[in-house]
Amino acid sequence: MVRVVALPVTLLAAAIVTVAADPSPQSKSDEPEAFDIEPAILKQNLSDAPLPEAGTPDAEVARLEKQLERAKRNADGAERLYKIGVLARVEVEQRSLKVVRTESDLANARVTQAKEKVAEEESRVASGENAKGELDAAKATLEQLTEAAQIAVAKRERAELEAAEVNVRRQQKLLKLGSADKSDVDRAQEKLAELRAPKN
Numbered sequence: 001m002v003r004v005v006a007l008p009v010t011l012l013a014a015a016i017v018t019v020a021a022d023p024s025p026q027s028k029s030d031e032p033e034a035f036d037i038e039p040a041i042l043k044q045n046l047s048d049a050p051l052p053e054a055g056t057p058d059a060e061v062a063r064l065e066k067q068l069e070r071a072k073r074n075a076d077g078a079e080r081l082y083k084i085g086v087l088a089r090v091e092v093e094q095r096s097l098k099v100v101r102t103e104s105d106l107a108n109a110r111v112t113q114a115k116e117k118v119a120e121e122e123s124r125v126a127s128g129e130n131a132k133g134e135l136d137a138a139k140a141t142l143e144q145l146t147e148a149a150q151i152a153v154a155k156r157e158r159a160e161l162e163a164a165e166v167n168v169r170r171q172q173k174l175l176k177l178g179s180a181d182k183s184d185v186d187r188a189q190e191k192l193a194e195l196r197a198p199k200n
Helices: 002-021 057-076 078-083 089-126 132-177 182-196
Strands: none
Touching: 057 078, 057 089, 078 089, 089 132, 132 182
């Protein structure tokens, strides 16, 4: 009786070992692997505008504009995703904070771009070209962008401070519930103290 059961089990085990050890290409499917092909380039992702040189203020402004657009798209649907339980409140807050940070970075990059434009116009005036009106316009634009950048930086600092305060309260609640360590609360309080410290 044991022989009757042992023989089919032995044959089945041998067949499994043989199939598993066979490295032949016949055992692979005809489907390409995930990384065998490149995704198609979509026409809506292409632009006719020439790309600015990398490392220039124009390139930095263009990069930050795209980053801001992405951050706004991510933040737009976050509240709805939180309400249906897909995202945590922390993630919603982080997405909103990323929008504010990117707006501030973009405002600063635009100031840098405007400063370069003013320097360019000053060199044109110094070389004798009639560009005095363009220089005045560039300086006026620089003043406006500098003011906008200061407002954006102040907004960023406020948003980061509020986020740090919320994080301290959240960590304290989690500590009371036993879901956080005292070190987490300490780190959150240190971050808040850094943000509250006067800037030089």
